[in-house]
Amino acid sequence: MVRRRRMVRNYDPGRPVPPEVVDRLLDHAVRAPSAGFAQGWGFLVLEAAEDRERFWSAATPGGGGRERWLAGMRRAPLIVVPHANRSAYLERYAEPDKGWADRSAERWPVPYWYVDTGFAALLMLLTAVDEGLGACFFGIPPQRLDAYRAAFGVPEEYQPIGAITVGYRAVDHRSPSLRRGRRPVTEVVRRGRWS
Amino acid sequence: MVRRRRMVRNYDPGRPVPPEVVDRLLDHAVRAPSAGFAQGWGFLVLEAAEDRERFWSAATPGGGGRERWLAGMRRAPLIVVPHANRSAYLERYAEPDKGWADRSAERWPVPYWYVDTGFAALLMLLTAVDEGLGACFFGIPPQRLDAYRAAFGVPEEYQPIGAITVGYRAVDHRSPSLRRGRRPVTEVVRRGRWS
Numbered sequence: 001m002v003r004r005r006r007m008v009r010n011y012d013p014g015r016p017v018p019p020e021v022v023d024r025l026l027d028h029a030v031r032a033p034s035a036g037f038a039q040g041w042g043f044l045v046l047e048a049a050e051d052r053e054r055f056w057s058a059a060t061p062g063g064g065g066r067e068r069w070l071a072g073m074r075r076a077p078l079i080v081v082p083h084a085n086r087s088a089y090l091e092r093y094a095e096p097d098k099g100w101a102d103r104s105a106e107r108w109p110v111p112y113w114y115v116d117t118g119f120a121a122l123l124m125l126l127t128a129v130d131e132g133l134g135a136c137f138f139g140i141p142p143q144r145l146d147a148y149r150a151a152f153g154v155p156e157e158y159q160p161i162g163a164i165t166v167g168y169r170a171v172d173h174r175s176p177s178l179r180r181g182r183r184p185v186t187e188v189v190r191r192g193r194w195s
Numbered sequence: 196m197v198r199r200r201r202m203v204r205n206y207d208p209g210r211p212v213p214p215e216v217v218d219r220l221l222d223h224a225v226r227a228p229s230a231g232f233a234q235g236w237g238f239l240v241l242e243a244a245e246d247r248e249r250f251w252s253a254a255t256p257g258g259g260g261r262e263r264w265l266a267g268m269r270r271a272p273l274i275v276v277p278h279a280n281r282s283a284y285l286e287r288y289a290e291p292d293k294g295w296a297d298r299s300a301e302r303w304p305v306p307y308w309y310v311d312t313g314f315a316a317l318l319m320l321l322t323a324v325d326e327g328l329g330a331c332f333f334g335i336p337p338q339r340l341d342a343y344r345a346a347f348g349v350p351e352e353y354q355p356i357g358a359i360t361v362g363y364r365a366v367d368h369r370s371p372s373l374r375r376g377r378r379p380v381t382e383v384v385r386r387g388r389w390s
Binding site: 002005030036039045046048097109111119137141152158161177178180182 | 197198200202218221222223225226227228230231232234236237238239240241242243246279292302303304305306307309310311313314317318320321322332334335336337340347348349350353354356357370371372373375377378379380383384385386387388389390
């Protein structure tokens with residue numbers, strides 16, 4: 001499943017994702033690990049055509065040029081938007097068993113709210129492969145964030161880390177970025193010492 | 196594998212991780228998705244006893260109290276430290292096909308260098324389960340970061356997002372954080388609209 005996964009950017013618009021498969025995707029998402037078991041995440045699930053249309057209008061740039069890949073993406077019968085809630089982490093680590101005296105974000109060398117919500121997103125991508133589906137994780141441009149929040153009533157403390165399209169696969173083009181080639185293990189792994 | 200995974204904090208010190216299993220862990224790690232296929236990551240692999248000892252001395256607080264869980268962790272025959280390289284992302288998105296005019300980090304609503312390196316970490320955790328091993332992902336405290344870097348010669352641009360212990364499982368205690376309970380899907384999922 002790890003080896004078969006790749007981002008799929010075109011879907012069969014006539015085949016919705018069965019409800020029990022949607023449930024399994026979400027059930028796996030919440031099994032992601034999280035720092036202090038904070039689970040500071042929230043998922044917006046869009047299936048109705050009008051909800052999906054509202055998403056594409058709000059969260060993506062208007063047509064043309066570089067955005068042609070969105071034509072296939074728009075055929076996806078399911079969109080899941082994973083959100084990270086930083087305040088849930090700051091609260092969690094101010095509890096007695098963690099014992100940080102304040103809720104400062106400075107203490108965090110790594111923003112685990114994004115990492116953990118990313119874990120949940122990856123588990124959905126992998127589960128999609130396991131269910132015979134395709135999926136794609138992509139970013140929401142910063143300049144569309146306000147429009148996205150307004151369209152769906154998403155509060156400030158929940159930040160979308162991107163969005164995931166899911167559906168039965170149709171023929172698509174592989175991302176041109178893949179031409180860069182995968183960096184081999186020998187290039188990215190150091191043993192015993194970095195340098 | 197998603198359902199069976201949990202953080203394992205004690206290991207059989209007498210059973211090293213076979214080299215081919217270490218290879219499969221790393222091979223899966225580099226199959227993680229990444230924004231723009233930037234693959235801005237690097238992995239430090241520690242197996243020799245003296246390297247692991249150097250890691251524990253540098254990257255964790257000294258004994259006592261809250262740190263008792265480290266006794267079992269120290270028995271792990273393998274430590275992998277995944278690092279995120281932000282500059283690789285800033286460079287990637289300044290390339291012609293992405294076309295951002297500058298290398299500012301401001302454009303990034305989400306620090307995908309951490310998210311993607313987290314993806315690689317989770318693939319190692321899942322692969323460990325698949326191989327009949329236990330693993331644990333944990334943070335390196337910010338105040339130990341300089342000591343960690345100095346101990347292994349890690350350059351500034353590579354930031355460890357935590358570390359992963361891997362080994363054959365021994366009896367351990369589940370994290371007390373799990374008593375918080377898993378947040379049910381119904382609590383973290385919104386459908387059609389957030390509010």
